[in-house]
Amino acid sequence: MNSAHNESGRFPSHEHDHRHCVASALDDAKAVCSERGARLTPVRRRVLEIIWQSHRPLGAYAILDVLSGEGHSPAPPTVYRALEFLLMHGLVHRLSSLNAFIGCARPGHPGAGQFLLCIACGTAAELNDAAIERAIERSAAAEGFTSQVHTVEISGICPHCREAPNAGAH
Ligand SMILES: [Zn+2]
Ligand SMILES: [Zn+2]
Numbered sequence: 001m002n003s004a005h006n007e008s009g010r011f012p013s014h015e016h017d018h019r020h021c022v023a024s025a026l027d028d029a030k031a032v033c034s035e036r037g038a039r040l041t042p043v044r045r046r047v048l049e050i051i052w053q054s055h056r057p058l059g060a061y062a063i064l065d066v067l068s069g070e071g072h073s074p075a076p077p078t079v080y081r082a083l084e085f086l087l088m089h090g091l092v093h094r095l096s097s098l099n100a101f102i103g104c105a106r107p108g109h110p111g112a113g114q115f116l117l118c119i120a121c122g123t124a125a126e127l128n129d130a131a132i133e134r135a136i137e138r139s140a141a142a143e144g145f146t147s148q149v150h151t152v153e154i155s156g157i158c159p160h161c162r163e164a165p166n167a168g169a170h
Contacts, residue, residue, distance in 0.1 A: 009125075009159070010116070010125035010126065010127065011055075011116075011118070011125050011159055011160060012055055012123075013160055014121070018053075018054070021052060021055075021103075021105075022049060022052045022053070025048065025052045025091075025103050025105070026045070026048070026049065026052075028091075028105075028107050029045070029048055029089075029091050029107065032089055032090070032091060032107045032108055033089065036089065038085070038089055041082075043074065043078060043079075043082050044082045044085050044086065047063055047067075047082040047083065047086065048086055048091060048092065048103065050063050050066045050067070051063070051086075051092055051101050051103050052103040054123075055102070055123045055124060055125070056102075056121075056122040056123055056124065057095050057098050057100030057101060057102045057117070057122070058100055058101055058102075059098070059099055059100045059101070060076070060079055060080060060083060060101075062100075063079055063083075063101075064076060064079050067079070083101060087101075089107065089108070090107045090108045090109065091103070091104055091107045092104055093112070093113065093115070093126070093151065094151075095115055095117070095124065095153055096151070096153070097117070097153045097155070098117070098153075102115070102124045102126070104126065106126075106128065109128055112149050112150050112151040112152075113126050113127060113152075114127040114128070114151070114154065115151065115152070115153050115154065116154050116156065116158070117153060117154065117156070118155075118156065118157060118158035118161055119155050119156065120158070120161035121158060121160070121161050123158055123160075125158070132152065133150070136150045136152070137150075
C-alpha cells in the first residue's frame with residue numbers, strides 16, 4: 001500500500017504506472033479463484049483485464065465494445081455471466097449510479113465499501129471505512145431494518161483534478 005504509485009492516497013495519479021495495477025489485480029484474482037476452487041476462464045480473465053485498464057468504472061456495453069474491437073464477438077449474456085462471476089467473487093464492484101463496474105483492489109473483503117467518484121476525470125476510488133459501515137448498520141437497525149448491501153457512492157472532484165483542472169479532460 002505504500003508503494004510509489006500510490007503516493008496520493010487512494011486516487012492514483014493520472015501518470016502512475018498502470019501496468020502494476022493490472023498485474024497485481026490479475027495475481028489477486030488468480031489467488032482468490034484457486035482458494036475458492038473457481039475457474040478464471042479466458043473470457044472472465046479478459047473482462048477483468050478490460051475493467052482494470054483504467055480506474056474508471058466501465059459499463060457492460062463498453063466492455064463488449066472492447067471485446068468486439070479485439071475480434072471476439074461474444075454474445076452479451078457471455079459478458080454478463082463473466083461480470084456475475086467477478087462480482088460473486090468480490091473481484092469487481094458494481095456502481096449503480098453509473099451502471100458500471102470497477103475492479104476491487106482488495107478482493108474478498110467483507111462489506112460493500114464506499115466509492116469516491118470523480119466527475120471530472122471519471123476515476124473511482126474505493127474506501128473501506130469500517131466506521132461508515134458501522135454507522136449505516138446502526139442507523140438501519142434503529143429503524144428495525146436489516147441491511148444487506150450498503151454500497152455508498154459519493155461524487156465529487158479527485159485531488160488530481162482539483163490541482164490541475166484540465167488534467168482529467170483527455
Ligand atoms: Zn472492494
Ligand atoms: Zn479526477
